[in-house]
Amino acid sequence: MNEVINKEQVLDWLDEVKDPEIPVISLIDLGVITNVDITDNKVTVDMTPTFVGCPAMDYMKQDVVDVLTKHGVDNVEVNISFKESWNSNKITDKGRKALHDFGLAPPPKHNLQVDIDILEHVECPNCGSDNTILKTPFGPTACRSIHHCDSCHETFEQFKPL
Ligand SMILES: [Zn+2]
Known part of the structure; x- marks a missing residue:
């Protein structure tokens, strides 16, 4: 060059x-x-x-x-590099929007304490309701969990917070 x-x-x-x-x-x-x-x-x-x-x-x-x-x-x-470990807060706003448009609930920003509350009541990417339940934390890949929305009755995946 x-x-x-x-x-x-x-x-x-x-x-x-x-x-x-x-x-x-x-x-x-x-x-x-x-x-x-x-x-x-x-x-x-x-x-x-x-x-x-x-x-x-x-x-x-x-x-x-x-x-x-x-x-x-x-x-x-x-x-x-493992100097600084990755966590899902590092996903940019543009990235979160891309996940949402892909039909995956983006991981919520958190203060590095991921407890069960953060996995429950994830906002549904289809209808925006938080009337959702966690079906299983183990989705098709290590990075995803499966949720069900009680409002629109869709099952959706979330990119898991970490
Ligand atoms: Zn829904």
């Missing part, structure tokens, strides 16, 4: 990397990409895994490399 790579541009490109299980939300909006450093045209990306046991981390890592390579960045390093 002859041009100097700038960080805003890299962040913009990285917005193309979506969560493999929820293809409407980018790793940026998920709060998974925690740092981007550019030194001498080498791009270093730090990522923090979300749920322990989400098996998609290697896949996401490769996706980051692929997207940047596609845009002509040939020197990419991706580090998986």
Whole structure:
């Protein structure tokens, strides 16, 4: 590359990397990409895994490399960082809206204490009612729980708060 790579541009490109299980939300909006450093045209990306046991981390890592390579960045390093653990408060407002539009209840913001109350009475993404019950905290993936809405009688999933 002859041009100097700038960080805003890299962040913009990285917005193309979506969560493999929820293809409407980018790793940026998920709060998974925690740092981007550019030194001498080498791009270093730090990522923090979300749920322990989400098996998609290697896949996401490769996706980051692929997207940047596609845009002509040939020197990419991706580090998986555990310096600061991920929690669902890191999901951006744009990300929350994307989850909602996808039909998944976004995780409520919380003060890092997730108790059963926060899993109950989740707002229904279909009708907005909070007259809902938790069916099971174990959805189709480690990241989701299943709920039922007593107002519109839909069953829906929530991206679990963590
Ligand atoms: Zn409903």
